[in-house]
Amino acid sequence: MQYPEPIAKLIDSYMKLPGIGEKSATRLAFYTLGMDTEDVKNFAASLTAVKQDLHFCSICGNITEDDPCPVCKDQSRDQSQILVVERPRDIMAMERMNEYHGLYHVLNGTISPSEGTGPMDINIPSLIDRLKQHNEVKEVIIATNASMDGETTAQYLARLLKPAGIKVTRLAHGLSAGADIDYTDELTLFRAVQGRTEM
Numbered sequence: 622m623q624y625p626e627p628i629a630k631l632i633d634s635y636m637k638l639p640g641i642g643e644k645s646a647t648r649l650a651f652y653t654l655g656m657d658t659e660d661v662k663n664f665a666a667s668l669t670a671v672k673q674d675l676h677f678c679s680i681c682g683n684i685t686e687d688d689p690c691p692v693c694k695d696q697s698r699d700q701s702q703i704l705v706v707e708r709p710r711d712i713m714a715m716e717r718m719n720e721y722h723g724l725y726h727v728l729n730g731t732i733s734p735s736e737g738t739g740p741m742d743i744n745i746p747s748l749i750d751r752l753k754q755h756n757e758v759k760e761v762i763i764a765t766n767a768s769m770d771g772e773t774t775a776q777y778l779a780r781l782l783k784p785a786g787i788k789v790t791r792l793a794h795g796l797s798a799g800a801d802i803d804y805t806d807e808l809t810l811f812r813a814v815q816g817r818t819e820m
């Protein structure tokens with residue numbers, strides 16, 4: 622027996638999410654069926670809104686409702702530092718820490734030889750343009766994750782930027798190997814930023 626089409630479609634949609642197999646997707650679909658109509662409507666509206674109302678900031682690559690994003694527009698932030706992260710949610714982790722007041726740049730990925738992702742496939746060209754246009758940037762802090770691809774990306778950026786006379790630093794170890802920035806607690810993150818070392 623087949624599930625009615627609306628349920629089957631919903632199961633298919635849930636299965637497109639990372640880490641959700643058929644069993645979990647089926648459970649979620651039936652859970653959704655049992656939810657309040659109002660909650661389901663809000664859920665559907667949020668799904669549509671993240672695609673319709675959010676854009677990438679044309680300067681830093683963060684997700685934003687306004688372009689440029691509030692951080693790029695904020696002249697009170699330290700314009701001499703750019704902290705480079707893999708994903709927008711890493712910025713949220715840094716901002717929660719409330720100890721970093723410079724600018725950001727979101728790569729939206731990493732260099733990954735195993736996945737065939739090169740420097741031109743992520744926001745590295747826009748970082749280079751940005752550094753060319755704003756020579757007040759004195760330090761680029763690389764906060765890619767402590768994974769193999771994160772490390773490859775950090776090394777690539779250091780080789781690229783150091784000859785241009787920019788100080789390139791990397792978050793201190795203490796982040797365990799493979800650790801994602803956005804799952805790291807605030808104190809560990811604070812120590813990693815404070816103890817950053819020159820590459």
Ligand SMILES: [Zn+2]
Nearest residue numbers: 678681690693
């Ligand atoms: Zn921005």
